[in-house]
Amino acid sequence: EMQLLESGGGLVQPGGSLRLSCAASGFTFSSYAMSWVRQAPGKGLEWVSAISHSGDSTYYPDSVKGRFTISRDSSKNTLYLQMNSLRAEDTAVYYCATDPGGLLLDHWGQGTLVTVSS
Amino acid sequence: EIVLTQSPATLSLSPGERATLSCRASQSVSSYLAWYQQKPGQAPRLLIYDASNRATGIPARFSGSGSGTDFTLTISSLEPGDFAVYYCQQRSNWPPVTFGQGTRLEIK
Numbered sequence: 001e002m003q004l005l006e007s008g009g010g011l012v013q014p015g016g017s018l019r020l021s022c023a024a025s026g027f028t029f030s031s032y033a034m035s036w037v038r039q040a041p042g043k044g045l046e047w048v049s050a051i052s053h054s055g056d057s058t059y060y061p062d063s064v065k066g067r068f069t070i071s072r073d074s075s076k077n078t079l080y081l082q083m084n085s086l087r088a089e090d091t092a093v094y095y096c097a098t099d100p101g102g103l104l105l106d107h108w109g110q111g112t113l114v115t116v117s118s
Numbered sequence: 119e120i121v122l123t124q125s126p127a128t129l130s131l132s133p134g135e136r137a138t139l140s141c142r143a144s145q146s147v148s149s150y151l152a153w154y155q156q157k158p159g160q161a162p163r164l165l166i167y168d169a170s171n172r173a174t175g176i177p178a179r180f181s182g183s184g185s186g187t188d189f190t191l192t193i194s195s196l197e198p199g200d201f202a203v204y205y206c207q208q209r210s211n212w213p214p215v216t217f218g219q220g221t222r223l224e225i226k
Contacts, residue, residue, distance in 0.1 A: 035215075037162075044205065044217055044218070044219050044220050045154075045156075045162065045205055045207075045217040045220075046217070047213075047214055047215040047216070047217070050213070050215075059212070059213045060213065061213055061214035062214075095161055095162070102150070102209050103209040103212055103215045104152060104164070104167050104209060105152075105154075105162075105164060105207070106164045106167075106173065107164075108161035108162055108163070109161060110160075110161055111161055
């Protein structure tokens, strides 16, 4: 069974940094592209980054470009999201998701909450 | 950026009724439109991909249709577990991938 387990969320001050992790199991991690999607409290879904199965290509929306970095370690079956220069509007539950191709998000983790506040 | 507009914002129906949810794109997304279901406190779940293909394990009462800019998710006969928020997502022209704002399906 495909499983994704996010961790690393918490409370951080504006301007601070945080690194999220997503541990994958039950499938061949290196065969899948991966994405991060976030959901602010009471709001809808926002895609925040994607990485190819090899890790060679990464993609971001303008809202996080230059502040967030997605990466992966296939030896550890783990996806990461390094978040810098955090803002109050980055407060959200962050989900990782598998992508069999073309940004189709077919399996999701349960999410980790990031709160940016002083 | 492609904007997806879902309607209605809230749909109130009873178990056993038919639900019809709409998603309209600001420009053509061909058939690269997916639907997700999200229940309170849970992660989204993929229901439909490429406009009309059910994801693995999704019951046949869920169906999708449309192409270009207009899409529909239909639930033929609502069960209690179907009351949730539904999002559409386009992956035709990215980055960025975009989602609709969601339709809340509530029990009448």
